[in-house]
Amino acid sequence: MDTPLLLAAPAPAAKPALEGPEPLPQTIALVDDDRNILTSVAMALEAEGFTVRTYADGAEALKGLTAQPVDLAVLDIKMPRMDGMELLGRLRRQTQMPVIFLTSKDDEVDELLGLRMGADDYIKKPFSQRLLIERIRALLRRGEARKDTSGNPPAGETEQTMVRGDLVLDPSRHYCTWKGQAVALTVTEFLILKSLAARPGHVKNRDQLMDAAYGESIYVDDRTIDSHIKRLRKKFKAVDDGFAQIETLYGVGYRYRER
Numbered sequence: 001m002d003t004p005l006l007l008a009a010p011a012p013a014a015k016p017a018l019e020g021p022e023p024l025p026q027t028i029a030l031v032d033d034d035r036n037i038l039t040s041v042a043m044a045l046e047a048e049g050f051t052v053r054t055y056a057d058g059a060e061a062l063k064g065l066t067a068q069p070v071d072l073a074v075l076d077i078k079m080p081r082m083d084g085m086e087l088l089g090r091l092r093r094q095t096q097m098p099v100i101f102l103t104s105k106d107d108e109v110d111e112l113l114g115l116r117m118g119a120d121d122y123i124k125k126p127f128s129q130r131l132l133i134e135r136i137r138a139l140l141r142r143g144e145a146r147k148d149t150s151g152n153p154p155a156g157e158t159e160q161t162m163v164r165g166d167l168v169l170d171p172s173r174h175y176c177t178w179k180g181q182a183v184a185l186t187v188t189e190f191l192i193l194k195s196l197a198a199r200p201g202h203v204k205n206r207d208q209l210m211d212a213a214y215g216e217s218i219y220v221d222d223r224t225i226d227s228h229i230k231r232l233r234k235k236f237k238a239v240d241d242g243f244a245q246i247e248t249l250y251g252v253g254y255r256y257r258e259r
Contacts, residue, residue, distance in 0.1 A: 026140055027051040031061040031087065032076040032102065041074070044129045045136075058082030062090055072098045072136055075119075085117060092118045096174075098139040098187050102127070115227035120188040121214075122224075138214060139187060164197045165258045167245070181239045188213045189232050192225070196246065196256035205253035229254060 028050050032038055035056065042052040053070060055061035059081040065073065073091070077084040088099060101122040115122070121135055162169040166179045174190055176183045185193065195212035196204055204212075206225045213228070229246060236243040245257050 025049055025051045026071040027053060028136065029053050029055065029061065029065055029070040029073040031055045031058065031073065031079070031084070033057055033079045034076070037076075037102075041129060041132065044133065048133055050136075058084060058087035062087055065091060066094065069095060069097065072100070072140055074100045074102060074132070074136070076102045078104070088117050088119060096184050096186050100132070100135060100139065115224060115231065118186055118231060120186050162194065162197060164200055164256065165245075167197060169194055169197060178236055178239050178243070183235050183239055185232070185235065189228055189235070192228050193232055193246075193256075196254060200256050200258035203249055203253050203255045209254070 028045055030038055030041055030045075030052060031054075033056055038054045038056065042054055045052045053064065053068075055064060058075075058079050061073075061075075062082065075084040075087060079087075084101060088101075091097075091099070096118075098120045099118070101119045103122050103124055120139055123132055123135060162171070168177045169190070170176075171190075171194065174185075174187070176185050176190060176193070191213045192209050195209055209225050213225075229248075233243070233246055236245075247255050247257050249255065
């Protein structure tokens with residue numbers, strides 16, 4: 001009698017390659033003495049997948065954010081114990097994380113002062129939660145600068161270091177130096193400077209700088225760009241009092257002078 005053939009069991013299906021760990025949700029700090037705003041905005045952000053930490057005053061926020069930094073902070077200006085302006089000033093000594101100010105409807109002076117102190121954006125109360133979330137996402141997209149966990153751009157994407165005389169901009173690390181000295185810039189300041197320095201001698205109007213810094217879907221007042229330019233000049237003059245590379249063409253816009 002013929003020996004029966006033994007059929008080999010089919011090989012188990014190959015397991016799909018394991019992907020890297022899921023990225024951690026980005027963390028947003030909300031700082032406002034209005035508990036209703038804290039609760040409602042926190043719920044809206046958590047529904048969008050963010051981790052949220054809330055603080056009811058500036059002093060509490062400074063302590064918490066110093067111990068455990070976040071990806072972005074939303075600050076009310078008028079708060080007890082420590083207002084948003086003082087909080088921003090103290091935070092800027094240790095971090096360049098994106099900051100959005102919440103301002104009252106008619107607080108134009110506060111808006112301009114906040115931008116000059118280093119805020120990236122502002123939104124007037126009362127505000128749409130959807131608008132706030134869009135602004136947060138826009139700032140985070142720019143701040144991440146398409147980095148992976150090693151700090152390098154993803155495969156297939158490169159952002160070359162830009163050298164313009166004494167100015168060096170490294171977009172992949174969000175790093176700026178002038179005459180070999182580091183200049184700490186916010187996300188918005190970095191993108192405005194990068195846009196200007198990309199074509200030395202060419203004039204960029206405020207709309208073009210808005211698009212470079214905020215994206216075409218978001219509108220900001222002309223004075224917002226002017227405030228960021230003043231802040232940029234101040235930071236470079238702190239390193240080199242003779243810095244005069246960002247020129248104003250009144251009624252037209254700004255340009256970067258390489259020499």
